[in-house]
Amino acid sequence: MGEVDTKGVVLLDFWVSPFGQRCRIALAEKGVEYEYREENLLGDKSPLLLESNPVYKKVPVLIHDGKPVCESLLIVQYIDEWWPHRAPLLPADPYARAHARFWADFIDKKVRPPYADASYVLWKLKGEGHSAAKEEFTGILKLLEGELGDKKYFAGDAFGFVDIALVPFVCWFYTYETYAGFSIEELTPKLVAWGKRCMERESVAKTLSDPHKVFEFVGVLKKRFGVE
Amino acid sequence: MAPPSDDLKLLGSWASSYTHRVQLALKLKGLAFEYAEEDLADKSPSLLLYNPVYEKVPVLLHRGRPVLESVIILHYLDETWPEVPLMPADPYDRALARFWCHFVDDKLGPAVGAVFASPSDGQAAAVEQVHENLRLVERELREGAFAGRRRFFGGDKIGVLDIVLGCGSYWLAVFEEVMEVKLVDPEAFPLFHSWLRDFEEQEEVKAIIPAIDRLLEYARGVRQMMLGLSTRQQ
Numbered sequence: 207m208g209e210v211d212t213k214g215v216v217l218l219d220f221w222v223s224p225f226g227q228r229c230r231i232a233l234a235e236k237g238v239e240y241e242y243r244e245e246n247l248l249g250d251k252s253p254l255l256l257e258s259n260p261v262y263k264k265v266p267v268l269i270h271d272g273k274p275v276c277e278s279l280l281i282v283q284y285i286d287e288w289w290p291h292r293a294p295l296l297p298a299d300p301y302a303r304a305h306a307r308f309w310a311d312f313i314d315k316k317v318r319p320p321y322a323d324a325s326y327v328l329w330k331l332k333g334e335g336h337s338a339a340k341e342e343f344t345g346i347l348k349l350l351e352g353e354l355g356d357k358k359y360f361a362g363d364a365f366g367f368v369d370i371a372l373v374p375f376v377c378w379f380y381t382y383e384t385y386a387g388f389s390i391e392e393l394t395p396k397l398v399a400w401g402k403r404c405m406e407r408e409s410v411a412k413t414l415s416d417p418h419k420v421f422e423f424v425g426v427l428k429k430r431f432g433v434e
Numbered sequence: 435m436a437p438p439s440d441d442l443k444l445l446g447s448w449a450s451s452y453t454h455r456v457q458l459a460l461k462l463k464g465l466a467f468e469y470a471e472e473d474l475a476d477k478s479p480s481l482l483l484y485n486p487v488y489e490k491v492p493v494l495l496h497r498g499r500p501v502l503e504s505v506i507i508l509h510y511l512d513e514t515w516p517e518v519p520l521m522p523a524d525p526y527d528r529a530l531a532r533f534w535c536h537f538v539d540d541k542l543g544p545a546v547g548a549v550f551a552s553p554s555d556g557q558a559a560a561v562e563q564v565h566e567n568l569r570l571v572e573r574e575l576r577e578g579a580f581a582g583r584r585r586f587f588g589g590d591k592i593g594v595l596d597i598v599l600g601c602g603s604y605w606l607a608v609f610e611e612v613m614e615v616k617l618v619d620p621e622a623f624p625l626f627h628s629w630l631r632d633f634e635e636q637e638e639v640k641a642i643i644p645a646i647d648r649l650l651e652y653a654r655g656v657r658q659m660m661l662g663l664s665t666r667q668q
Contacts, residue, residue: 260570261537261541261570270526273526275526275529275533276533277532277533277536280529280532280533280536281529283528283529283532284525284526284528284529287525287528288525300510300513300514301496301499301501301510303509303510303513304501304502304506304507304509304510307503307506307509308502308503308506311503311506312487349487
Protein backbone atom coordinates (compact mmCIF):
# COMPACT_ATOMS: atom_id res chain seq x y z
CA MET A 207 0.00 0.00 0.00
CA GLY A 208 2.70 2.43 1.04
CA GLU A 209 0.61 5.57 1.27
CA VAL A 210 -0.18 5.57 4.94
CA ASP A 211 1.75 4.72 8.10
CA THR A 212 0.63 1.36 9.30
CA LYS A 213 0.21 2.70 12.83
CA GLY A 214 -2.43 5.19 13.89
CA VAL A 215 -5.86 6.32 12.83
CA VAL A 216 -6.69 7.77 9.44
CA LEU A 217 -10.14 8.95 8.35
CA LEU A 218 -10.90 9.13 4.63
CA ASP A 219 -13.73 11.61 4.40
CA PHE A 220 -15.37 14.47 2.50
CA TRP A 221 -15.94 17.78 4.23
CA VAL A 222 -19.73 17.97 3.93
CA SER A 223 -20.48 14.26 4.30
CA PRO A 224 -22.87 13.74 7.22
CA PHE A 225 -21.66 10.12 7.35
CA GLY A 226 -18.07 11.24 7.77
CA GLN A 227 -19.19 13.77 10.35
CA ARG A 228 -20.66 11.00 12.47
CA CYS A 229 -17.18 9.48 12.68
CA ARG A 230 -15.49 12.81 13.39
CA ILE A 231 -17.90 13.50 16.25
CA ALA A 232 -17.31 10.04 17.73
CA LEU A 233 -13.52 10.42 17.51
CA ALA A 234 -13.74 13.88 19.13
CA GLU A 235 -15.97 12.60 21.95
CA LYS A 236 -13.36 9.94 22.65
CA GLY A 237 -10.41 12.32 22.35
CA VAL A 238 -8.75 10.15 19.71
CA GLU A 239 -6.00 11.69 17.60
CA TYR A 240 -6.33 10.95 13.92
CA GLU A 241 -5.26 12.07 10.50
CA TYR A 242 -8.04 13.50 8.36
CA ARG A 243 -7.74 12.94 4.62
CA GLU A 244 -10.07 14.74 2.28
CA GLU A 245 -11.38 12.81 -0.69
CA ASN A 246 -12.62 14.88 -3.57
CA LEU A 247 -16.00 13.32 -4.25
CA LEU A 248 -16.51 15.66 -7.18
CA GLY A 249 -13.29 14.36 -8.72
CA ASP A 250 -11.41 11.09 -8.84
CA LYS A 251 -11.40 8.76 -5.88
CA SER A 252 -7.98 8.07 -4.44
CA PRO A 253 -6.31 4.67 -4.88
CA LEU A 254 -6.31 4.33 -1.09
CA LEU A 255 -10.09 4.77 -0.96
CA LEU A 256 -10.69 2.29 -3.76
CA GLU A 257 -8.43 -0.22 -2.08
CA SER A 258 -9.86 0.30 1.41
CA ASN A 259 -13.50 0.14 0.39
CA PRO A 260 -13.67 -1.97 -2.77
CA VAL A 261 -17.31 -2.92 -2.18
CA TYR A 262 -18.82 0.56 -2.00
CA LYS A 263 -15.92 2.88 -2.90
CA LYS A 264 -17.37 5.48 -0.52
CA VAL A 265 -16.32 7.62 2.39
CA PRO A 266 -16.04 7.52 5.29
CA VAL A 267 -13.41 4.86 5.81
CA LEU A 268 -11.55 4.60 9.09
CA ILE A 269 -8.13 3.02 8.71
CA HIS A 270 -6.78 1.85 12.07
CA ASP A 271 -3.25 0.47 12.09
CA GLY A 272 -3.62 -0.19 8.38
CA LYS A 273 -6.95 -1.99 8.62
CA PRO A 274 -10.03 -0.37 7.06
CA VAL A 275 -13.46 -0.12 8.67
CA CYS A 276 -16.33 0.99 6.41
CA GLU A 277 -19.91 2.24 6.92
CA SER A 278 -20.31 5.21 9.25
CA LEU A 279 -22.46 3.59 11.95
CA LEU A 280 -20.17 0.56 12.02
CA ILE A 281 -17.19 2.89 12.34
CA VAL A 282 -18.87 4.65 15.28
CA GLN A 283 -19.51 1.29 16.98
CA TYR A 284 -15.93 0.25 16.33
CA ILE A 285 -14.65 3.51 17.86
CA ASP A 286 -16.90 2.90 20.87
CA GLU A 287 -15.61 -0.64 21.31
CA TRP A 288 -11.96 0.12 20.73
CA TRP A 289 -11.93 3.10 23.13
CA PRO A 290 -14.54 2.01 25.68
CA HIS A 291 -13.41 3.86 28.75
CA ARG A 292 -14.21 7.41 27.79
CA ALA A 293 -17.60 8.80 26.73
CA PRO A 294 -19.46 5.52 26.09
CA LEU A 295 -21.65 6.04 23.02
CA LEU A 296 -23.94 3.06 23.49
CA PRO A 297 -25.71 2.29 26.78
CA ALA A 298 -24.61 -0.69 28.88
CA ASP A 299 -27.97 -2.44 29.01
CA PRO A 300 -28.61 -4.81 26.06
CA TYR A 301 -32.22 -3.71 25.62
CA ALA A 302 -31.27 -0.03 25.58
CA ARG A 303 -28.51 -0.87 23.09
CA ALA A 304 -30.98 -2.66 20.81
CA HIS A 305 -33.28 0.35 21.05
CA ALA A 306 -30.46 2.73 20.12
CA ARG A 307 -29.35 0.53 17.23
CA PHE A 308 -32.91 0.40 15.90
CA TRP A 309 -33.25 4.19 15.78
CA ALA A 310 -29.77 4.76 14.38
CA ASP A 311 -30.57 2.21 11.67
CA PHE A 312 -33.89 3.95 10.97
CA ILE A 313 -32.08 7.27 10.59
CA ASP A 314 -29.50 5.65 8.34
CA LYS A 315 -32.23 4.30 6.07
CA LYS A 316 -34.57 7.25 6.05
CA VAL A 317 -32.56 10.46 6.49
CA ARG A 318 -30.22 10.93 3.55
CA PRO A 319 -28.52 13.92 1.95
CA PRO A 320 -29.67 14.75 -1.56
CA TYR A 321 -26.55 13.40 -3.24
CA ALA A 322 -26.57 9.99 -1.53
CA ASP A 323 -29.33 8.34 -3.50
CA ALA A 324 -30.86 8.92 -6.87
CA SER A 325 -34.19 8.39 -5.19
CA TYR A 326 -33.79 11.24 -2.74
CA VAL A 327 -35.33 13.89 -4.80
CA LEU A 328 -36.71 16.58 -2.56
CA TRP A 329 -34.55 18.99 -4.47
CA LYS A 330 -35.23 17.55 -7.89
CA LEU A 331 -38.89 16.75 -8.24
CA LYS A 332 -41.58 19.18 -9.11
CA GLY A 333 -45.30 19.00 -8.59
CA GLU A 334 -46.89 15.93 -7.09
CA GLY A 335 -43.64 14.03 -6.59
CA HIS A 336 -42.27 16.97 -4.68
CA SER A 337 -45.21 17.15 -2.28
CA ALA A 338 -45.08 13.42 -1.71
CA ALA A 339 -41.36 13.62 -0.89
CA LYS A 340 -41.99 16.58 1.39
CA GLU A 341 -44.75 14.70 3.21
CA GLU A 342 -42.59 11.64 3.64
CA PHE A 343 -39.74 13.71 5.01
CA THR A 344 -42.07 15.54 7.42
CA GLY A 345 -43.37 12.17 8.64
CA ILE A 346 -39.86 10.96 9.32
CA LEU A 347 -38.96 14.08 11.31
CA LYS A 348 -42.15 13.82 13.38
CA LEU A 349 -41.47 10.18 14.14
CA LEU A 350 -38.00 11.09 15.32
CA GLU A 351 -39.34 13.93 17.43
CA GLY A 352 -41.84 11.51 18.96
CA GLU A 353 -39.00 9.19 19.88
CA LEU A 354 -36.98 12.05 21.39
CA GLY A 355 -39.91 13.35 23.41
CA ASP A 356 -38.85 15.61 26.24
CA LYS A 357 -35.49 13.95 26.77
CA LYS A 358 -32.26 15.89 26.58
CA TYR A 359 -30.78 13.44 24.11
CA PHE A 360 -32.25 10.35 22.45
CA ALA A 361 -30.96 7.96 25.14
CA GLY A 362 -31.76 10.32 28.02
CA ASP A 363 -29.11 12.37 29.72
CA ALA A 364 -26.12 11.00 27.87
CA PHE A 365 -25.18 12.08 24.35
CA GLY A 366 -24.80 8.93 22.29
CA PHE A 367 -25.25 6.76 19.25
CA VAL A 368 -28.62 7.96 18.00
CA ASP A 369 -27.68 11.63 18.49
CA ILE A 370 -24.49 11.02 16.50
CA ALA A 371 -26.44 9.29 13.73
CA LEU A 372 -28.81 12.23 13.30
CA VAL A 373 -27.00 15.41 14.32
CA PRO A 374 -24.93 15.93 11.14
CA PHE A 375 -28.21 16.46 9.29
CA VAL A 376 -29.00 19.48 11.45
CA CYS A 377 -26.76 21.59 9.21
CA TRP A 378 -28.82 20.37 6.25
CA PHE A 379 -32.07 21.71 7.72
CA TYR A 380 -31.61 25.10 6.06
CA THR A 381 -31.19 23.38 2.68
CA TYR A 382 -34.22 21.11 3.18
CA GLU A 383 -36.31 24.08 4.28
CA THR A 384 -35.34 26.17 1.29
CA TYR A 385 -36.09 23.41 -1.24
CA ALA A 386 -39.17 22.06 0.47
CA GLY A 387 -40.65 25.38 1.50
CA PHE A 388 -41.37 24.53 5.12
CA SER A 389 -40.01 25.47 8.53
CA ILE A 390 -38.56 22.56 10.44
CA GLU A 391 -38.75 24.60 13.65
CA GLU A 392 -42.51 24.93 13.16
CA LEU A 393 -42.95 21.27 12.32
CA THR A 394 -40.71 19.72 14.96
CA PRO A 395 -39.59 22.33 17.48
CA LYS A 396 -38.27 19.77 19.97
CA LEU A 397 -35.98 18.34 17.33
CA VAL A 398 -34.60 21.78 16.52
CA ALA A 399 -34.06 22.46 20.24
CA TRP A 400 -32.24 19.11 20.51
CA GLY A 401 -30.06 20.15 17.55
CA LYS A 402 -29.11 23.37 19.34
CA ARG A 403 -28.27 21.44 22.54
CA CYS A 404 -26.01 19.14 20.55
CA MET A 405 -24.30 22.16 18.99
CA GLU A 406 -23.26 23.21 22.51
CA ARG A 407 -20.95 20.21 22.52
CA GLU A 408 -17.51 20.98 21.15
CA SER A 409 -17.37 17.73 19.18
CA VAL A 410 -20.50 18.70 17.26
CA ALA A 411 -19.84 22.44 16.92
CA LYS A 412 -16.39 21.83 15.45
CA THR A 413 -17.62 19.16 13.04
CA LEU A 414 -20.86 20.32 11.47
CA SER A 415 -20.65 22.40 8.30
CA ASP A 416 -21.96 25.93 7.99
CA PRO A 417 -25.56 25.54 6.74
CA HIS A 418 -25.01 28.13 4.01
CA LYS A 419 -21.99 26.26 2.73
CA VAL A 420 -24.12 23.11 2.60
CA PHE A 421 -26.71 24.98 0.55
CA GLU A 422 -24.01 26.27 -1.81
CA PHE A 423 -22.69 22.72 -2.20
CA VAL A 424 -26.13 21.43 -3.21
CA GLY A 425 -26.25 24.24 -5.76
CA VAL A 426 -22.96 22.98 -7.20
CA LEU A 427 -24.33 19.44 -7.34
CA LYS A 428 -27.45 20.58 -9.10
CA LYS A 429 -25.42 22.28 -11.83
CA ARG A 430 -23.19 19.25 -12.15
CA PHE A 431 -26.12 16.89 -12.55
CA GLY A 432 -27.92 19.32 -14.81
CA VAL A 433 -30.92 19.61 -12.53
CA GLU A 434 -33.11 22.66 -12.64
CA MET B 435 -30.78 -28.60 28.84
CA ALA B 436 -31.53 -25.04 27.88
CA PRO B 437 -30.59 -22.28 30.32
CA PRO B 438 -33.57 -20.30 31.63
CA SER B 439 -34.68 -17.84 29.03
CA ASP B 440 -37.72 -16.53 30.87
CA ASP B 441 -40.42 -15.30 28.61
CA LEU B 442 -39.14 -15.22 25.04
CA LYS B 443 -41.59 -14.99 22.18
CA LEU B 444 -40.91 -14.69 18.47
CA LEU B 445 -43.35 -13.28 15.94
CA GLY B 446 -42.28 -14.62 12.57
CA SER B 447 -43.19 -15.95 9.19
CA TRP B 448 -42.31 -19.47 8.03
CA ALA B 449 -40.87 -18.37 4.68
CA SER B 450 -38.99 -15.34 6.00
CA SER B 451 -35.23 -15.75 6.01
CA TYR B 452 -35.04 -12.92 8.55
CA THR B 453 -37.19 -15.00 10.90
CA HIS B 454 -34.97 -18.04 10.26
CA ARG B 455 -31.92 -16.07 11.35
CA VAL B 456 -33.46 -15.51 14.77
CA GLN B 457 -34.75 -19.06 15.07
CA LEU B 458 -31.31 -20.40 14.24
CA ALA B 459 -29.60 -18.12 16.76
CA LEU B 460 -32.08 -19.17 19.48
CA LYS B 461 -31.43 -22.82 18.63
CA LEU B 462 -27.65 -22.43 18.67
CA LYS B 463 -27.86 -20.75 22.07
CA GLY B 464 -30.23 -23.39 23.40
CA LEU B 465 -32.91 -20.85 24.30
CA ALA B 466 -36.53 -21.92 24.64
CA PHE B 467 -39.14 -19.61 23.16
CA GLU B 468 -42.75 -19.40 22.06
CA TYR B 469 -43.32 -18.96 18.35
CA ALA B 470 -46.26 -17.18 16.75
CA GLU B 471 -46.75 -17.37 12.98
CA GLU B 472 -47.81 -14.11 11.39
CA ASP B 473 -49.96 -13.97 8.30
CA LEU B 474 -48.30 -11.07 6.52
CA ALA B 475 -51.42 -10.50 4.44
CA ASP B 476 -53.41 -10.04 7.63
CA LYS B 477 -51.10 -8.67 10.30
CA SER B 478 -51.95 -9.30 13.91
CA PRO B 479 -52.64 -6.48 16.37
CA SER B 480 -49.54 -7.62 18.25
CA LEU B 481 -47.30 -7.11 15.26
CA LEU B 482 -48.72 -3.65 14.61
CA LEU B 483 -48.37 -2.79 18.29
CA TYR B 484 -44.78 -3.95 18.69
CA ASN B 485 -43.45 -2.83 15.33
CA PRO B 486 -45.42 0.25 14.34
CA VAL B 487 -42.56 1.74 12.32
CA TYR B 488 -42.09 -1.14 9.86
CA GLU B 489 -44.92 -3.63 10.62
CA LYS B 490 -42.53 -6.47 9.81
CA VAL B 491 -41.31 -9.75 11.19
CA PRO B 492 -39.30 -10.91 13.01
CA VAL B 493 -40.18 -9.34 16.33
CA LEU B 494 -38.57 -10.78 19.42
CA LEU B 495 -40.42 -10.18 22.67
CA HIS B 496 -38.38 -10.59 25.84
CA ARG B 497 -40.30 -10.03 29.05
CA GLY B 498 -42.89 -8.30 26.90
CA ARG B 499 -40.47 -5.80 25.36
CA PRO B 500 -39.92 -5.84 21.61
CA VAL B 501 -36.55 -6.11 19.88
CA LEU B 502 -36.70 -5.39 16.15
CA GLU B 503 -34.62 -5.98 13.02
CA SER B 504 -33.01 -9.40 12.68
CA VAL B 505 -29.35 -8.33 12.97
CA ILE B 506 -30.17 -6.15 15.98
CA ILE B 507 -31.99 -9.12 17.53
CA LEU B 508 -28.89 -11.28 17.00
CA HIS B 509 -26.77 -8.69 18.79
CA TYR B 510 -29.32 -8.55 21.62
CA LEU B 511 -29.31 -12.33 22.03
CA ASP B 512 -25.53 -12.35 22.08
CA GLU B 513 -25.30 -9.62 24.70
CA THR B 514 -28.02 -11.05 26.93
CA TRP B 515 -26.90 -14.69 26.69
CA PRO B 516 -23.15 -14.53 26.01
CA GLU B 517 -22.62 -18.33 26.15
CA VAL B 518 -22.22 -19.78 22.66
CA PRO B 519 -21.15 -16.39 21.27
CA LEU B 520 -22.25 -15.46 17.77
CA MET B 521 -20.15 -12.31 17.44
CA PRO B 522 -16.35 -12.40 17.37
CA ALA B 523 -14.53 -11.05 20.42
CA ASP B 524 -12.10 -8.70 18.66
CA PRO B 525 -13.51 -5.23 17.77
CA TYR B 526 -12.01 -5.30 14.28
CA ASP B 527 -13.45 -8.75 13.54
CA ARG B 528 -16.77 -7.50 14.83
CA ALA B 529 -16.67 -4.50 12.48
CA LEU B 530 -15.87 -6.86 9.62
CA ALA B 531 -18.70 -9.25 10.46
CA ARG B 532 -21.13 -6.33 10.76
CA PHE B 533 -19.96 -4.89 7.42
CA TRP B 534 -20.63 -8.12 5.56
CA CYS B 535 -24.01 -8.54 7.30
CA HIS B 536 -24.83 -5.04 6.06
CA PHE B 537 -23.65 -6.04 2.57
CA VAL B 538 -25.98 -9.05 2.56
CA ASP B 539 -29.03 -6.94 3.42
CA ASP B 540 -28.03 -3.92 1.39
CA LYS B 541 -26.70 -5.48 -1.83
CA LEU B 542 -26.75 -9.24 -2.16
CA GLY B 543 -30.24 -9.87 -0.81
CA PRO B 544 -31.93 -7.21 -2.98
CA ALA B 545 -29.98 -8.44 -6.04
CA VAL B 546 -31.29 -11.97 -5.50
CA GLY B 547 -34.78 -10.62 -4.97
CA ALA B 548 -34.48 -8.64 -8.20
CA VAL B 549 -33.81 -11.86 -10.14
CA PHE B 550 -37.00 -13.30 -8.78
CA ALA B 551 -38.98 -10.19 -9.64
CA SER B 552 -37.48 -9.73 -13.09
CA PRO B 553 -39.67 -10.05 -16.15
CA SER B 554 -39.13 -13.16 -18.26
CA ASP B 555 -37.04 -11.27 -20.80
CA GLY B 556 -35.11 -9.16 -18.30
CA GLN B 557 -33.30 -11.75 -16.28
CA ALA B 558 -29.77 -11.44 -17.61
CA ALA B 559 -29.01 -8.06 -16.05
CA ALA B 560 -30.46 -9.12 -12.68
CA VAL B 561 -28.46 -12.36 -12.72
CA GLU B 562 -25.26 -10.45 -13.51
CA GLN B 563 -25.88 -8.23 -10.46
CA VAL B 564 -26.06 -11.31 -8.27
CA HIS B 565 -22.83 -12.64 -9.79
CA GLU B 566 -21.11 -9.32 -9.23
CA ASN B 567 -22.06 -9.43 -5.55
CA LEU B 568 -21.10 -13.09 -5.17
CA ARG B 569 -17.73 -12.28 -6.73
CA LEU B 570 -17.14 -9.77 -3.91
CA VAL B 571 -17.89 -12.44 -1.32
CA GLU B 572 -15.76 -15.01 -3.13
CA ARG B 573 -12.88 -12.56 -3.27
CA GLU B 574 -13.03 -11.95 0.48
CA LEU B 575 -13.00 -15.69 1.05
CA ARG B 576 -10.11 -16.23 -1.34
CA GLU B 577 -7.75 -13.36 -0.63
CA GLY B 578 -9.43 -10.79 1.56
CA ALA B 579 -10.40 -10.54 5.20
CA PHE B 580 -11.66 -14.11 5.46
CA ALA B 581 -8.91 -15.81 3.50
CA GLY B 582 -7.44 -18.80 5.23
CA ARG B 583 -10.16 -18.91 7.86
CA ARG B 584 -11.61 -22.13 9.01
CA ARG B 585 -14.87 -23.67 7.90
CA PHE B 586 -17.21 -20.80 8.73
CA PHE B 587 -17.02 -17.04 8.95
CA GLY B 588 -17.35 -17.54 12.68
CA GLY B 589 -14.45 -20.01 12.82
CA ASP B 590 -15.06 -23.69 13.58
CA LYS B 591 -18.61 -22.87 14.56
CA ILE B 592 -21.34 -20.83 12.93
CA GLY B 593 -21.25 -17.13 13.76
CA VAL B 594 -23.41 -14.11 13.04
CA LEU B 595 -22.27 -13.69 9.43
CA ASP B 596 -22.85 -17.37 8.66
CA ILE B 597 -26.37 -16.99 10.04
CA VAL B 598 -27.11 -13.80 8.12
CA LEU B 599 -25.63 -14.94 4.81
CA GLY B 600 -26.74 -18.54 5.18
CA CYS B 601 -30.37 -17.86 6.04
CA GLY B 602 -31.40 -16.57 2.69
CA SER B 603 -28.84 -18.31 0.53
CA TYR B 604 -31.18 -21.27 0.21
CA TRP B 605 -33.33 -19.00 -1.96
CA LEU B 606 -30.54 -19.16 -4.53
CA ALA B 607 -31.24 -22.83 -5.21
CA VAL B 608 -34.99 -22.22 -5.17
CA PHE B 609 -34.79 -19.35 -7.65
CA GLU B 610 -32.39 -21.29 -9.84
CA GLU B 611 -35.07 -23.89 -10.29
CA VAL B 612 -38.11 -21.63 -10.52
CA MET B 613 -36.47 -19.06 -12.83
CA GLU B 614 -34.30 -21.58 -14.67
CA VAL B 615 -31.12 -19.59 -14.19
CA LYS B 616 -27.69 -20.45 -12.86
CA LEU B 617 -26.84 -18.32 -9.86
CA VAL B 618 -24.17 -20.27 -7.98
CA ASP B 619 -21.89 -22.11 -10.39
CA PRO B 620 -19.55 -24.15 -8.14
CA GLU B 621 -16.74 -23.52 -10.60
CA ALA B 622 -17.19 -19.76 -10.55
CA PHE B 623 -17.75 -19.56 -6.78
CA PRO B 624 -15.99 -22.59 -5.28
CA LEU B 625 -15.40 -21.14 -1.81
CA PHE B 626 -18.90 -19.71 -1.44
CA HIS B 627 -20.36 -22.96 -2.69
CA SER B 628 -18.44 -25.14 -0.26
CA TRP B 629 -19.16 -22.78 2.66
CA LEU B 630 -22.90 -22.90 1.86
CA ARG B 631 -22.85 -26.66 1.63
CA ASP B 632 -21.14 -26.92 5.03
CA PHE B 633 -23.61 -24.45 6.53
CA GLU B 634 -26.66 -26.30 5.23
CA GLU B 635 -25.33 -29.59 6.62
CA GLN B 636 -25.32 -28.35 10.20
CA GLU B 637 -27.98 -30.06 12.30
CA GLU B 638 -29.33 -26.82 13.70
CA VAL B 639 -29.64 -25.35 10.21
CA LYS B 640 -31.42 -28.41 8.85
CA ALA B 641 -33.89 -28.15 11.71
CA ILE B 642 -34.73 -24.53 10.90
CA ILE B 643 -34.78 -24.17 7.11
CA PRO B 644 -38.09 -25.26 5.59
CA ALA B 645 -38.12 -28.24 3.22
CA ILE B 646 -37.11 -27.24 -0.29
CA ASP B 647 -40.42 -28.51 -1.70
CA ARG B 648 -42.34 -26.05 0.44
CA LEU B 649 -40.02 -23.23 -0.60
CA LEU B 650 -40.34 -24.17 -4.27
CA GLU B 651 -44.11 -24.28 -4.06
CA TYR B 652 -44.17 -20.94 -2.30
CA ALA B 653 -41.80 -19.33 -4.80
CA ARG B 654 -43.73 -20.69 -7.78
CA GLY B 655 -46.93 -19.28 -6.32
CA VAL B 656 -45.44 -15.84 -5.80
CA ARG B 657 -43.87 -15.85 -9.27
CA GLN B 658 -47.18 -16.78 -10.88
CA MET B 659 -48.86 -13.97 -9.05
CA MET B 660 -46.17 -11.49 -10.14
CA LEU B 661 -46.44 -12.57 -13.76
CA GLY B 662 -50.21 -12.49 -13.58
CA LEU B 663 -50.10 -8.95 -12.25
CA SER B 664 -47.74 -7.73 -14.95
CA THR B 665 -49.78 -9.35 -17.69
CA ARG B 666 -52.89 -7.61 -16.48
CA GLN B 667 -51.04 -4.31 -16.42
CA GLN B 668 -50.13 -4.52 -20.10
